[in-house]
Amino acid sequence: MLIQVALAVPLFRHFDYLPMASGLPVIGARVLVPFGAQKLVGIVIGHIDEAQSEVPKNKLKAILSVIDDEPIFDDRLLSLANWLSNYYHYPLGDVLSVMMPKLIRQGKPLDLLTTHWRILPSATEADLPARAHKQQAQFAMLKLHGEHGASEDVLLMEGMERSFLTMLEKKGMIERFEKPKAPPKPVSLAKLPLTLTGEQQAVVDAVIGAHESQSYAGILLNGITGSGKTEVYLQAMQHVLEAGQQVLILVPEIGLTPQTRARFASRFAANIVLLHSAMNPTHRLQGWQDCKSGHAQIVIGTRSTILYPFTNLGLIVVDEAHDSSYKQQDSLRYHAADVALYRGAGLKIPVILGSATPSLEHLKLVDDGKLSEYQLLKRAGGASTAKMKLIDARLQSTYQQTTPDGERYNTGLTDALIDAIRRTLDAGEQVLIFLNRRGYAPILLCEACGWQADCPRCDAHLTVHFSNQLINQGNLSQSYLKCHHCDWQSYIPPVCPDCQSQNLDARGMGTTRLSENLHAIFGNPQTSKTVYPIIQIDRDTTRRKDSWEKIYRQINEGKPAILVGTQMVAKGHHFPNVTLVCLPNADRGFLSADFRSPEHTAQLMIQVAGRAGRGDKAGQVLIQTLQPENPLLLKLIRDGYLPFAQALLAERKVMGLPPYRFAALVRCEAKTLAAANQALKDAIAILPKPHHLAVLGPIDAPMTKKNSRYHVQLLLLAKERRQLHHVLNHWWSQVLQLPSAKYLKLTLDIDPISW
Numbered sequence: 020m021l022i023q024v025a026l027a028v029p030l031f032r033h034f035d036y037l038p039m040a041s042g043l044p045v046i047g048a049r050v051l052v053p054f055g056a057q058k059l060v061g062i063v064i065g066h067i068d069e070a071q072s073e074v075p076k077n078k079l080k081a082i083l084s085v086i087d088d089e090p091i092f093d094d095r096l097l098s099l100a101n102w103l104s105n106y107y108h109y110p111l112g113d114v115l116s117v118m119m120p121k122l123i124r125q126g127k128p129l130d131l132l133t134t135h136w137r138i139l140p141s142a143t144e145a146d147l148p149a150r151a152h153k154q155q156a157q158f159a160m161l162k163l164h165g166e167h168g169a170s171e172d173v174l175l176m177e178g179m180e181r182s183f184l185t186m187l188e189k190k191g192m193i194e195r196f197e198k199p200k201a202p203p204k205p206v207s208l209a210k211l212p213l214t215l216t217g218e219q220q221a222v223v224d225a226v227i228g229a230h231e232s233q234s235y236a237g238i239l240l241n242g243i244t245g246s247g248k249t250e251v252y253l254q255a256m257q258h259v260l261e262a263g264q265q266v267l268i269l270v271p272e273i274g275l276t277p278q279t280r281a282r283f284a285s286r287f288a289a290n291i292v293l294l295h296s297a298m299n300p301t302h303r304l305q306g307w308q309d310c311k312s313g314h315a316q317i318v319i320g321t322r323s324t325i326l327y328p329f330t331n332l333g334l335i336v337v338d339e340a341h342d343s344s345y346k347q348q349d350s351l352r353y354h355a356a357d358v359a360l361y362r363g364a365g366l367k368i369p370v371i372l373g374s375a376t377p378s379l380e381h382l383k384l385v386d387d388g389k390l391s392e393y394q395l396l397k398r399a400g401g402a403s404t405a406k407m408k409l410i411d412a413r414l415q416s417t418y419q420q421t422t423p424d425g426e427r428y429n430t431g432l433t434d435a436l437i438d439a440i441r442r443t444l445d446a447g448e449q450v451l452i453f454l455n456r457r458g459y460a461p462i463l464l465c466e467a468c469g470w471q472a473d474c475p476r477c478d479a480h481l482t483v484h485f486s487n488q489l490i491n492q493g494n495l496s497q498s499y500l501k502c503h504h505c506d507w508q509s510y511i512p513p514v515c516p517d518c519q520s521q522n523l524d525a526r527g528m529g530t531t532r533l534s535e536n537l538h539a540i541f542g543n544p545q546t547s548k549t550v551y552p553i554i555q556i557d558r559d560t561t562r563r564k565d566s567w568e569k570i571y572r573q574i575n576e577g578k579p580a581i582l583v584g585t586q587m588v589a590k591g592h593h594f595p596n597v598t599l600v601c602l603p604n605a606d607r608g609f610l611s612a613d614f615r616s617p618e619h620t621a622q623l624m625i626q627v628a629g630r631a632g633r634g635d636k637a638g639q640v641l642i643q644t645l646q647p648e649n650p651l652l653l654k655l656i657r658d659g660y661l662p663f664a665q666a667l668l669a670e671r672k673v674m675g676l677p678p679y680r681f682a683a684l685v686r687c688e689a690k691t692l693a694a695a696n697q698a699l700k701d702a703i704a705i706l707p708k709p710h711h712l713a714v715l716g717p718i719d720a721p722m723t724k725k726n727s728r729y730h731v732q733l734l735l736l737a738k739e740r741r742q743l744h745h746v747l748n749h750w751w752s753q754v755l756q757l758p759s760a761k762y763l764k765l766t767l768d769i770d771p772i773s774w
């Protein structure tokens with residue numbers, strides 16, 4: 020017999036190897052094999068007869084070692100991998116590689132033991148300095164676990180510090196030992212559930228019904244912010260957890276705040292595992308193993324968690340299912356919500372897609388009868404829905420501010436907006452201003468000759484990063500130009516490089532500039548009687564590890580303040596004292612060339628608006644706009660998201676765009692525009708005929724030049740998914756073999772979410 024091995028090499032084929040003398044490794048196990056001059060970790064995907072191999076026997080090499088005795092990919096997971104490979108037209112070996120955490124991919128043996136700590140019989144409190152209260156307290160904590168000690172995980176969760184453990188180990192007071200993980204205790208309720216409303220109960224009943232009949236159910240839970248979606252998840256989960264099964268909750272990256280875990284932990288006494296991108300490889304490996312072994316009962320994770328192994332999964336929840344972070348944008352370009360539905364159907368378990376602003380794709384699945392829709396249209400617990408109001412920035416004068424030198428400048432905020440902010444602050448409440456652009460200003464312009472500071476590597480302006488506050492403190496390194504696409508940086512030129520004029524002007528407004536303007540109006544003791552803090556929340560101000568938590572704490576103290584934030588603040592957060600949300604120019608996306616832009620803009624606006632009045636106070640949302648007659652904007656404000664989304668769907672149908680067409684996007688990246696175009700032209704030339712597809716391109720990608728590389732794309736649209744895959748099955752691997760494709764990067768994106 021020979022062993023078929025899938026390797027992470029970009030070829031649509033697997034490789035045959037001779038077994039070692041010790042026998043055949045099981046299917047789904049990792050093996051180490053020779054590959055050219057390299058040694059690679061691969062997955063056994065089959066056993067075949069020698070006669071079936073295309074390779075002559077004397078050319079075959081033997082595997083070097085077997086890493087796993089038991090499969091790490093069981094049949095179910097292997098069939099998921101095969102489906103992903105076929106659906107996304109991505110080589111199986113690469114798919115399997117994406118599905119493994121780094122350490123597993125590198126061949127690290129499964130680690131089924133966990134570190135435990137116990138106090139040595141000879142050690143007592145007296146060995147520690149009497150006045151070291153913290154050490155005494157931590158020692159007492161460890162002592163509570165008695166002579167058998169406790170696992171490091173448990174101790175860390177209880178607040179023990181790792182440095183303390185290693186210090187005591189050095190002092191010879193405690194010792195570490197390895198022990199297999201104990202099987203998890205049955206989940207119990209730590210807190211009583213709320214009494215559900217009729218609307219909520221209907222969803223929970225649907226989940227329970229599917230679970231009890233062991234059948235798949237795809238559920239779209241369409242509920243406005245604060246309508247009690249999370250309570251629905253919790254009660255649906257309870258049923259599944261009490262039956263001894265695992266629950267997976269997917270969340271967008273941004274929502275992974277400490278409260279996400281706290282909310283679930285306060286309801287259930289259960290093993291909860293968090294999986295997100297900031298974890299180190301060891302923790303990720305542990306999390307992966309906990310999912311696989313069943314030790315994890317509740318798993319809260321970001322996108323890639325949908326590819327993890329589970330022994331006994333009973334429910335999948337995809338929270339904020341419309342969020343674009345669920346779509347992987349490189350290598351295997353999967354959409355976690357789609358994979359969740361596929362997995363749910365295979366496992367015969369319910370899947371809930373929850374959202375306040377469902378994507379058009381999901382609404383279309385409801386129309387097609389593939390998802391059942393449940394709506395929660397009122398806020399739970401009595402809070403009222405925030406009112407949305409437009410401010411016509413063409414009619415309203417904008418607020419002028421005077422610098423200390425007596426110069427007047429425009430703040431970009433209308434008088435009406437400033438008034439509303441002031442009233443809210445004076446009432447002791449908080450304001451959130453949403454501006455999806457960090458930095459000081461998006462453009463540096465020469466007023467004399469029209470020169471603009473552009474990135475030398477991208478088709479993009481450089482963003483001005485600048486802060487009066489920091490410069491006044493002598494911190495000049497805080498002022499620079501930066502490309503937000505490739506991170507290229509330079510200093511701000513003192514004069515125009517083209518005409519030497521000194522009239523360089525920062526145009527437009529980023530969060531730093533807005534914060535400084537607001538500071539001058541509301542936070543400066545020289546200009547205002549009551550001073551309010553201005554809290555800027557974006558990637559620049561939250562880069563340091565604990566800065567976001569600090570900001571969070573400050574906000575949750577509830578004192579009047581203005582929060583200025585990018586989309587970081589839009590999702591999931593609960594700021595109970597925010598009663599006014601302002602969007603000074605969030606509606607710009609309605610004018611973008613991308614046909615998906617209105618949908619995404621509206622989703623973001625509704626998400627941000629949902630931050631208003633989440634506590635017991637009513638909220639207000641003010642949208643400052645230069646295009647108050649824009650029909651899409653009006654529809655959204657007057658009728659709400661769903662009628663807006665239905666109108667967009669009708670438009671897409673007429674125009675023959677997704678979700679009424681099935682799309683595949685071929686992207687080509689090359690050193691020259693000509694090479695990129697040529698490869699795509701050659702690709703078109705070898706399309707099978709007749710192919711029944713609409714072929715658009717090659718056309719320049721939205722940002723043609725990025726990081727000194729040129730991007731061109733080709734869009735294929737089909738009326739039926741079958742047609743699209745039929746063509747791609749043969750064509751795509753041929754495209755990759757084209758002579759003109761040799762020295763450039765070609766990628767395929769199925770169901771792309773932007774082009």
Ligand code: ADP
Pocket residue numbers: 213214215216219242243244245246247248249250251399400
């Ligand atoms: P969502 O997840 O849709 O934003 P949440 O589940 O967070 O909504 O609910 C919003 C608030 O309403 C929470 O404070 C929650 O405790 C409360 N709530 C939810 N369901 C109920 C209910 N059935 N009865 C009373 N309060 C509820």
Ligand code: ZN
Pocket residue numbers: 465466467468469470515516517518519520
């Ligand atoms: Zn100039």
Ligand code: ZN
Pocket residue numbers: 474475476477479502503504505506507726
């Ligand atoms: Zn750039």
